[in-house]
Amino acid sequence: PCQVERAERVFAEAGVRVPVLIEIEVGENRSGIIEEADFLTLLDTIKCCPHVPFGGIFSHDGNSYNTENRETLEALSEGAQLRTLHFADLAAQHGMPCKTVSYGATPTFMNHVKLLPGITELRPGTYALMDASQGHAIGTLDRCAATVLASVISKPTATRTILDVGAKGLTMQSRTEGICATPGKGTIYGSEDVHIEKVFDEHAILNDKAFHDSVEVGDKVRILPVHICPVCNLYETAYLIDGGEVVGELPIACRGKLQ
Secondary structure (H helix, E strand, C coil): CHHHHHHHHHHHHHHCCCCCCEEEEECCCCCCCCHHHHHHHHHHHHHHHCCCEEEEEECCCHHHHHHHHHHHHHHHHHHHHHHHHHHHHHHHHCCCHHHHHHHHCCHHHCCCCCCCCCEEEEEEHHHCCCCHHHHHHCCCCCCCHHHHHHEEEEEECEEEEECCCCCCHHHCCEEEEEEHHHHCCCCCCCEEEEEEECCCCEEEEECCCCHHHHHCCCEEEEEECCCHHHCCCCCCCEEEEHHHEEEEEECCCCCCCCC
Protein backbone atom coordinates (compact mmCIF):
# COMPACT_ATOMS: atom_id res chain seq x y z
CA PRO A 1 0.00 0.00 0.00
CA CYS A 2 2.87 2.42 0.63
CA GLN A 3 3.52 2.74 -3.11
CA VAL A 4 -0.07 3.83 -3.71
CA GLU A 5 0.04 6.31 -0.84
CA ARG A 6 3.20 7.88 -2.22
CA ALA A 7 1.72 8.02 -5.71
CA GLU A 8 -1.38 9.69 -4.28
CA ARG A 9 0.73 12.46 -2.74
CA VAL A 10 2.59 13.07 -6.00
CA PHE A 11 -0.50 13.10 -8.22
CA ALA A 12 -2.53 15.17 -5.75
CA GLU A 13 0.20 17.78 -5.74
CA ALA A 14 0.17 17.78 -9.55
CA GLY A 15 -3.61 17.94 -9.67
CA VAL A 16 -4.02 14.85 -11.87
CA ARG A 17 -5.70 11.46 -11.61
CA VAL A 18 -3.74 8.46 -12.89
CA PRO A 19 -5.43 5.03 -12.97
CA VAL A 20 -3.41 2.17 -11.52
CA LEU A 21 -3.32 -1.51 -12.47
CA ILE A 22 -2.33 -4.12 -9.90
CA GLU A 23 0.07 -6.84 -11.04
CA ILE A 24 -0.84 -10.41 -10.15
CA GLU A 25 1.90 -13.02 -9.72
CA VAL A 26 1.03 -16.04 -11.90
CA GLY A 27 4.13 -18.21 -11.70
CA GLU A 28 7.16 -16.30 -12.94
CA ASN A 29 8.18 -15.39 -9.39
CA ARG A 30 9.22 -11.92 -10.47
CA SER A 31 6.74 -9.43 -9.05
CA GLY A 32 3.06 -9.01 -8.36
CA ILE A 33 0.51 -9.73 -5.66
CA ILE A 34 0.63 -13.29 -4.30
CA GLU A 35 -1.79 -13.40 -1.37
CA GLU A 36 -5.49 -12.57 -1.61
CA ALA A 37 -5.39 -10.71 1.70
CA ASP A 38 -2.66 -8.40 0.39
CA PHE A 39 -4.71 -7.77 -2.74
CA LEU A 40 -7.76 -6.72 -0.73
CA THR A 41 -5.64 -4.49 1.51
CA LEU A 42 -4.23 -2.79 -1.57
CA LEU A 43 -7.72 -2.29 -2.99
CA ASP A 44 -8.80 -0.65 0.26
CA THR A 45 -5.83 1.68 0.08
CA ILE A 46 -6.62 2.63 -3.51
CA LYS A 47 -10.23 3.27 -2.54
CA CYS A 48 -8.98 5.99 -0.19
CA CYS A 49 -6.75 7.61 -2.83
CA PRO A 50 -8.86 9.76 -5.19
CA HIS A 51 -5.92 10.63 -7.44
CA VAL A 52 -5.04 6.96 -8.03
CA PRO A 53 -8.27 5.35 -9.25
CA PHE A 54 -8.39 1.60 -9.69
CA GLY A 55 -8.11 0.61 -13.35
CA GLY A 56 -7.80 -3.16 -13.13
CA ILE A 57 -5.19 -5.90 -12.99
CA PHE A 58 -2.48 -7.39 -15.16
CA SER A 59 -0.27 -10.46 -15.19
CA HIS A 60 2.74 -11.71 -17.13
CA ASP A 61 3.45 -15.41 -17.62
CA GLY A 62 7.12 -14.95 -18.49
CA ASN A 63 7.75 -18.46 -17.19
CA SER A 64 6.19 -19.62 -20.46
CA TYR A 65 9.64 -19.12 -22.02
CA ASN A 66 10.85 -22.23 -20.20
CA THR A 67 7.96 -24.57 -20.98
CA GLU A 68 9.03 -27.79 -22.68
CA ASN A 69 6.45 -27.95 -25.47
CA ARG A 70 3.14 -26.65 -26.80
CA GLU A 71 1.10 -28.80 -24.41
CA THR A 72 2.85 -27.53 -21.28
CA LEU A 73 2.65 -23.99 -22.67
CA GLU A 74 -1.12 -24.24 -23.05
CA ALA A 75 -1.51 -25.67 -19.55
CA LEU A 76 0.62 -22.90 -18.07
CA SER A 77 -1.33 -20.26 -19.97
CA GLU A 78 -4.68 -21.60 -18.78
CA GLY A 79 -3.49 -21.62 -15.18
CA ALA A 80 -2.15 -18.06 -15.44
CA GLN A 81 -5.38 -16.79 -16.97
CA LEU A 82 -7.53 -18.54 -14.37
CA ARG A 83 -5.50 -17.01 -11.56
CA THR A 84 -5.71 -13.57 -13.17
CA LEU A 85 -9.48 -13.89 -13.59
CA HIS A 86 -9.84 -15.09 -10.00
CA PHE A 87 -8.34 -11.83 -8.77
CA ALA A 88 -10.62 -9.91 -11.11
CA ASP A 89 -13.56 -11.68 -9.47
CA LEU A 90 -12.21 -10.78 -6.01
CA ALA A 91 -12.03 -7.13 -7.03
CA ALA A 92 -15.61 -7.20 -8.32
CA GLN A 93 -16.83 -8.84 -5.10
CA HIS A 94 -15.01 -6.07 -3.22
CA GLY A 95 -17.02 -3.46 -5.09
CA MET A 96 -14.17 -2.49 -7.42
CA PRO A 97 -14.72 -4.14 -10.82
CA CYS A 98 -11.81 -4.14 -13.24
CA LYS A 99 -12.01 -2.04 -16.37
CA THR A 100 -8.89 -3.81 -17.63
CA VAL A 101 -7.88 -7.44 -17.17
CA SER A 102 -4.57 -7.63 -18.96
CA TYR A 103 -2.58 -10.79 -19.57
CA GLY A 104 0.15 -12.17 -21.73
CA ALA A 105 3.64 -12.90 -22.93
CA THR A 106 5.02 -13.43 -26.40
CA PRO A 107 5.36 -17.26 -26.37
CA THR A 108 1.72 -17.76 -25.43
CA PHE A 109 0.49 -15.12 -27.88
CA MET A 110 2.56 -16.35 -30.83
CA ASN A 111 1.49 -19.94 -30.24
CA HIS A 112 -2.18 -18.92 -30.32
CA VAL A 113 -3.20 -20.24 -26.93
CA LYS A 114 -6.90 -20.16 -26.11
CA LEU A 115 -7.99 -16.99 -24.35
CA LEU A 116 -10.54 -17.31 -21.57
CA PRO A 117 -13.62 -15.06 -21.35
CA GLY A 118 -12.90 -12.06 -19.16
CA ILE A 119 -9.43 -11.25 -20.47
CA THR A 120 -9.75 -7.79 -22.01
CA GLU A 121 -6.19 -7.04 -23.11
CA LEU A 122 -3.13 -8.89 -24.37
CA ARG A 123 0.42 -7.68 -23.67
CA PRO A 124 2.93 -9.60 -25.78
CA GLY A 125 5.99 -7.39 -26.05
CA THR A 126 8.73 -9.09 -28.01
CA TYR A 127 6.35 -10.12 -30.79
CA ALA A 128 6.52 -6.64 -32.34
CA LEU A 129 10.09 -7.30 -33.54
CA MET A 130 10.70 -10.92 -32.48
CA ASP A 131 14.16 -12.38 -31.92
CA ALA A 132 16.01 -15.67 -32.22
CA SER A 133 14.59 -17.16 -29.02
CA GLN A 134 11.00 -16.30 -29.90
CA GLY A 135 11.60 -17.62 -33.40
CA HIS A 136 12.63 -20.95 -31.93
CA ALA A 137 9.45 -20.94 -29.84
CA ILE A 138 7.30 -20.89 -32.99
CA GLY A 139 9.61 -23.00 -35.16
CA THR A 140 10.74 -20.32 -37.63
CA LEU A 141 12.94 -17.23 -37.73
CA ASP A 142 10.96 -15.77 -40.62
CA ARG A 143 8.99 -13.47 -38.31
CA CYS A 144 12.10 -11.76 -36.93
CA ALA A 145 12.12 -8.10 -37.99
CA ALA A 146 15.21 -6.71 -36.24
CA THR A 147 18.88 -7.47 -36.76
CA VAL A 148 22.19 -5.98 -35.69
CA LEU A 149 24.57 -5.10 -38.51
CA ALA A 150 28.21 -6.09 -37.96
CA SER A 151 31.43 -6.35 -39.93
CA VAL A 152 33.88 -9.23 -40.28
CA ILE A 153 37.14 -7.89 -38.85
CA SER A 154 39.33 -10.99 -38.61
CA LYS A 155 39.70 -14.65 -39.62
CA PRO A 156 42.61 -15.73 -37.42
CA THR A 157 42.26 -19.50 -37.92
CA ALA A 158 40.83 -21.86 -40.50
CA THR A 159 37.46 -21.90 -38.69
CA ARG A 160 37.23 -18.81 -36.46
CA THR A 161 35.57 -15.58 -37.57
CA ILE A 162 35.49 -12.40 -35.51
CA LEU A 163 32.85 -9.68 -35.81
CA ASP A 164 33.03 -6.11 -34.53
CA VAL A 165 30.09 -6.36 -32.13
CA GLY A 166 30.01 -7.91 -28.69
CA ALA A 167 28.23 -7.62 -25.37
CA LYS A 168 27.95 -3.84 -25.81
CA GLY A 169 25.87 -4.38 -28.94
CA LEU A 170 24.19 -7.75 -28.36
CA THR A 171 24.21 -8.21 -24.55
CA MET A 172 25.49 -11.49 -23.11
CA GLN A 173 22.03 -12.95 -22.68
CA SER A 174 21.37 -16.55 -23.59
CA ARG A 175 18.38 -18.85 -23.39
CA THR A 176 19.17 -22.49 -22.70
CA GLU A 177 15.88 -23.98 -21.52
CA GLY A 178 12.37 -24.56 -22.82
CA ILE A 179 10.71 -23.66 -26.11
CA CYS A 180 12.76 -20.46 -26.35
CA ALA A 181 16.10 -22.26 -26.03
CA THR A 182 18.50 -20.77 -28.58
CA PRO A 183 22.06 -21.78 -29.46
CA GLY A 184 24.80 -19.26 -28.81
CA LYS A 185 24.68 -15.51 -28.27
CA GLY A 186 23.12 -14.64 -31.62
CA THR A 187 22.21 -16.19 -34.96
CA ILE A 188 23.51 -15.10 -38.37
CA TYR A 189 20.61 -13.85 -40.49
CA GLY A 190 20.21 -16.05 -43.56
CA SER A 191 22.31 -18.81 -41.97
CA GLU A 192 20.10 -20.23 -39.26
CA ASP A 193 22.64 -22.92 -38.31
CA VAL A 194 25.44 -20.42 -37.68
CA HIS A 195 25.59 -19.00 -34.17
CA ILE A 196 27.86 -16.73 -32.18
CA GLU A 197 29.78 -18.95 -29.80
CA LYS A 198 30.82 -16.25 -27.34
CA VAL A 199 31.05 -12.50 -26.99
CA PHE A 200 33.52 -10.14 -25.40
CA ASP A 201 32.79 -6.45 -24.87
CA GLU A 202 33.33 -5.54 -28.53
CA HIS A 203 33.92 -8.84 -30.31
CA ALA A 204 31.76 -11.76 -31.37
CA ILE A 205 33.40 -15.13 -31.99
CA LEU A 206 32.10 -17.72 -34.44
CA ASN A 207 33.65 -21.13 -35.05
CA ASP A 208 32.01 -22.38 -38.21
CA LYS A 209 34.18 -23.37 -41.18
CA ALA A 210 31.48 -23.01 -43.82
CA PHE A 211 30.66 -19.50 -42.63
CA HIS A 212 34.36 -18.67 -42.29
CA ASP A 213 35.01 -19.70 -45.88
CA SER A 214 32.01 -17.77 -47.20
CA VAL A 215 33.00 -14.33 -45.88
CA GLU A 216 35.92 -11.96 -46.20
CA VAL A 217 37.27 -9.30 -43.87
CA GLY A 218 35.12 -6.22 -44.35
CA ASP A 219 31.95 -8.11 -45.25
CA LYS A 220 28.75 -7.06 -43.49
CA VAL A 221 26.56 -9.61 -41.73
CA ARG A 222 23.26 -9.28 -39.89
CA ILE A 223 22.71 -10.88 -36.51
CA LEU A 224 19.44 -11.98 -34.93
CA PRO A 225 19.83 -11.24 -31.20
CA VAL A 226 18.82 -13.82 -28.63
CA HIS A 227 16.66 -11.18 -26.88
CA ILE A 228 15.82 -8.03 -28.82
CA CYS A 229 14.35 -5.98 -25.94
CA PRO A 230 17.58 -5.04 -24.11
CA VAL A 231 19.45 -4.82 -27.43
CA CYS A 232 17.18 -1.99 -28.60
CA ASN A 233 18.25 0.06 -25.61
CA LEU A 234 21.89 -0.14 -26.70
CA TYR A 235 21.40 1.97 -29.84
CA GLU A 236 20.50 5.56 -30.62
CA THR A 237 18.81 4.86 -33.96
CA ALA A 238 16.93 2.05 -35.70
CA TYR A 239 17.27 1.94 -39.48
CA LEU A 240 14.34 0.75 -41.58
CA ILE A 241 15.39 -1.31 -44.58
CA ASP A 242 13.63 -2.62 -47.66
CA GLY A 243 15.44 -5.10 -49.87
CA GLY A 244 18.77 -4.15 -48.33
CA GLU A 245 18.25 -0.40 -48.81
CA VAL A 246 17.83 2.02 -45.91
CA VAL A 247 14.47 3.75 -46.35
CA GLY A 248 14.09 5.49 -43.01
CA GLU A 249 15.41 6.12 -39.52
CA LEU A 250 13.72 5.95 -36.14
CA PRO A 251 15.27 7.51 -33.05
CA ILE A 252 15.17 5.22 -30.03
CA ALA A 253 13.63 7.72 -27.67
CA CYS A 254 14.02 5.74 -24.44
CA ARG A 255 17.73 5.13 -24.95
CA GLY A 256 19.72 6.06 -21.84
CA LYS A 257 16.68 7.16 -19.85
CA LEU A 258 17.30 4.93 -16.81
CA GLN A 259 18.23 7.78 -14.50
